[in-house]
Every structure is written in C-alpha cells, then in structure tokens.
C-alpha cells in the first residue's frame with residue numbers, strides 16, 4: 001500500500017500521565033478517518049503530533065515515507 005501518512009508506535013505522555021501509546025496507522029489520501037473519544041483523551045494532542053506541531057513522547061510520523069522530524 002502506498003501510504004501518505006504513517007504513525008509508527010506513537011506515544012504521548014503529559015507528565016506522568018500516558019494519553020496513548022504504540023499507535024500505528026497507515027493512511028492514504030483516499031481514506032476518511034474519524035477520531036472519536038471522550039473529552040481529554042488526547043484527540044487534539046494526536047492531531048498536533050500528526051501535524052508536526054508537537055513531538056511524540058516515543059515513536060514517529062512519516063509523510064510520504066519521510067520522517068516529519070527530519071523535514
């Protein structure tokens with residue numbers, strides 16, 4: 001599959017609290033994905049990480065097979 005964006009074992013911790021860990025996703029421009037969850041579970045944090053606005057605590061994001069931390 002040709003992946004536009006990939007999440008590789010992405011984790012987010014704020015202080016001692018783990019919001020999510022080991023998230024993996026491969027998505028192309030054709031995918032439509034809903035991100036759902038209760039208030040405060042980390043949806044906005046995940047989108048900020050996917051947009052390169054925040055660094056994940058562990059793991060990385062690739063856009064077109066390039067790590068966004070290197071772009």
Ligand SMILES: Nc1ncnc2c1ncn2[C@@H]1O[C@H](COP(=O)(O)OP(=O)(O)O)[C@@H](O)[C@H]1O
Nearest residue numbers: 014015019037038039040041042043044045046
């Ligand atoms: N910069 C920050 N400093 C401290 N806590 C934060 C920060 N950003 C988010 N949080 C906390 O992380 C949790 C997830 O926040 P958020 O990603 O905004 O959740 P959602 O978008 O799912 O409602 C919340 O408990 C929020 O208070």
Ligand SMILES: [Mg+2]
Nearest residue numbers: 040043044045
């Ligand atoms: Mg939010």
